[in-house]
Amino acid sequence: MAPKPGDAPRDGVNSKKRKDPPPSSNLKSSNTKQFHPNKRVKAYVARNISSQPADAALKNGELDLPAFLKSREFEIKAMEDAMVKTKKSLNLRAFQQMPRDLRRRTASHNVKRVPKRIQKKHAHELKQDNAPLVDRNKRKPNGSRGRIRAETAKRLGILAAKKKAEQKKEGNKKGEDGIQTRSPRPKIRMGKLNDPQKPKSKFRKRQVHKSWLPTHLWHAKRATMTEPAKPLWRFAIPITSTEKSYRPTHRATGARGAVAWDTSYLSTIGLEGTAKNAEKVLKAIGVVEPSLWEERGQKWRDGKRTWSGWLSREHKGQRIQIGPAIIMWCPAEAKSPEQAGSISAKTPNSRLFIRVHPSAFLETWTELLRVSKQQRPMVLTIDLRFEIGSIQITGPGSTEALLGILQPISEDSGRPISDHGQVFKSLAGVTNSSALPLNALLSFSVSDPRLRYPPQRITLPDPQDQNASFAQLQMLSSWPADESIPSPALFDRDARHKATRLPSQKAINRRKSLAKPGAYPDPVETDPSIPIMLFTSRSTSASSAQGVWTLMAPWKCILPIWYGLMHFPLSTGNNPRFGGIQELRQTHFEHGMPWFPADYPSTAAGHAWEAEEMKKREAAWSRRPKGKRVEWATVDLGAKRKGEIGRGWACDFEKLVGLPVEDMGKPEQETETDLKKLSQAPECPFEQVSAASLRAELLAVDKKLDAPLPPITHLATISLTPVTRGVAYPCARIYRLPAELSSPPSSENSPTTRKEWLALLPAYLGQKAPPNPKKSTISRIPLDAPLPQRVRLLAQSLIQPPPSENDECYPLVPDEEDLIGFVTTGEFNLAEGKGRAIGSVILAKVLEAVRRDGKCGGNFGRLCIVRNAGERVGRLATWTSV
């Protein structure tokens, strides 16, 4: 790079092309002068080990025991001191003192990239290194990006000036009228899809085919977003944080801290109708658990609990799974006097929210619309996607962070804070939200979080205080929130709209400046109250796993809450972190749970996701140079089998069940039909089997050994744990164990036998690890062998390593007929310290294997073999339904 003209005069002496040699390399050379002369002395002193003369170990020139001991003690002390001293004298560079996630490449030329505390030291070091420094004031925008930025800034400036001038004109006019109108409440159409609210003109062009999350501007600066032309589910969603290290996020989810996601992209659908008809609609979309509609489900129907489970739809006499959803009812209001007076006889309509993933929204919506129109009187379906936003937060500090920013207030001035608000306030000290009752739901109103910004640390109860923690445990088990009626405000359109008319930041600043120093401004009557719903969910059934808080609030109130959340000082240090889609997926994976839609390739949403991923993987593969990519056609699977099964970059279920493969080779025509494609979901030929029905099938496998198998297109999601070692990656092939052979194996038709695979099992897993027939090992220890020989043989057999994957005798993977599925998510799991995977398998083939195993009297039906795409080595793994 040519030196820039601006650089030259800055430091005339130092601006050489080549750097000076490091100071320590040759101290005798001429540039010794520029360093402190006492530097050498310092180093010498630091490295010197003090010692005693001989007299110290003698007494009057004679040997003496106490003096001898003293001299040894002195030596020990001297050595220890010397070790400490040398370590201290080591030069620690400024950036080495920083935590890994704060290190920046740009810090090598920009002092401001390190924390203030060590900026001075860093600047000194950079100067010594003769590093090219940047000066912000002298920086010129270079490159196309800088030019575009400068041009945009210029244009925006012109626009702003024009607008200002116009406003001035209008302002004069307004002064004459003296009337200012408020923008009307946005219309929400019943039974029709609603458009997102019209964005500001400045941002409108960027939201033509997608919408932004309420926190988009915040996230766009700190996260990798979806590509502008390729939004995810018609939203611009943060994919992952721009920070380089994932481990702090991993720690925050489980050990210390909190992680929050803006999940406003999740779709909310409102239903309104008579209780009876609403029940019918819900039953029609798969909420059929009998306990829900009996006494046990009363709390749910009263709006005190949520229900989470899978929705399904009817199709040609079969139920097709749509996706997971959360349903919550609007609490039945205690009759207010006005209603009782005017429409006395009519019972108020019951209302409920259904929250689904946006990838399954359209499917759910169409089905709901169809079913609700059949009811008499009709049940109204309302699309509330851009009305209600949400935030998810997990981690030990999540409850604390929520307590710090949400300030429960009463909805009407004069009345006390609602019971739910009180219960929420008493949660201080809870470090795991799964300690709350299962699916607990709190609804109350909070004040504008901007009034209490910046948030301050809250006082937590002393964890050593046993009485207090016992009282809290009692509260959590009795759960007083069940006694009172929750606030239905979030279901109310007017309340939601009122909450979104938040005062301007200017007004809030004014109030804050009037408040006493260190105090928050006093609440006034006109303060809007923000209706929220707060509920917990557990990622796994294990209660020790961290629960997840979900906060639902009006769409426009998400941003102020988010700001508070991100700046809340946790008692364990730092602030809550934020995550993107990848972090969300990773936390699911670390809990061993599948994530919708990626891990359900047999639902319509998951099928679309997989198709998209497949395209990405194929593109990445074809971009690589020929010599460096896996040549699928020549993958050697052993026993004269050549070539990967199916497409190597895909979870090729189509090939597995014998469906024609869709032609993916015409990416050019996409642009025209892009919009059409978005509107119509790709047809999914598979059907998802829920975890419950998979479990039921497996339990009943002994009774119906000869019952007909389910269709081959039924897929189930499973979680895989490798028995020994190895990590499975997405697209890895899952095999079942090959069948037991009645005739002795001949090398042509069966590459491996069941026995060889079972020999890989460590002894504790199988009751008796069968010996590997191919391995020429020490056979049984002869009974008449003398003891030393027996001991030797035993030791030999114990330390004999298991066959490694490079061995000749490592078993080959089974044939294609034993291929049962593919891994959809697989990686090294930080929580467990070993590989884990989640995959989908064909139910019929699994059942076949389990039945076969049952007949043999073995218990190896839960074993499978996993082989990464393009590799030869398969690894033994156990699977469980999830």
Next chain:
Amino acid sequence: MVRVKHRYLLVNILYPELLKAGRESSAKLPDAVTFHQPTTSGLNSRGLEKAIKHGVEELFGDYGYGAIRGSLQVKYLSTATSTFIIKVARDHYRMVWTALSFMTKVPGVHDAKPCVFRVIRVSGTIRESQEEAIRRAREQILAAQREQGEKSDLTLAGIFGPPGTKKDDVMMVDKGDGEEEGSNEG
């Protein structure tokens, strides 16, 4: 960047001859004390360095002298405990070791007592040598105290500790060096 590699030798000066003589004269002292008795203060690091260089020159000629001359350095010398640490280039530390083995007297002193130079640890960093020195000193303290208490007749046990607890006495391991040396010469 290539780092210049060194070896640190931790050496003890032992007096086995005096042990025999000492037992007759003063039977009160523990054997460990006599065995590890202090070296005369006449020994200084410069004299030691000179003596080692001289020894290497005698054994290996000018080649050996030239090989170690630049790198040999006494890092620590404690006459009270008869312990020292020397630093030498990794490729040639065996010459130094040999020279030490052939030394039978404290150098640079007139009527020096007969002694043995025993290399007890060869390490790549001085830290390892220091840790070993600490360990040894602790052992010696314990051995001396035990002997004083017991007044045991087992001289060898007093020196090396009881027979059961024999430690990895001398680290005569040159595991990694064989190949490197081969490559250097070849």
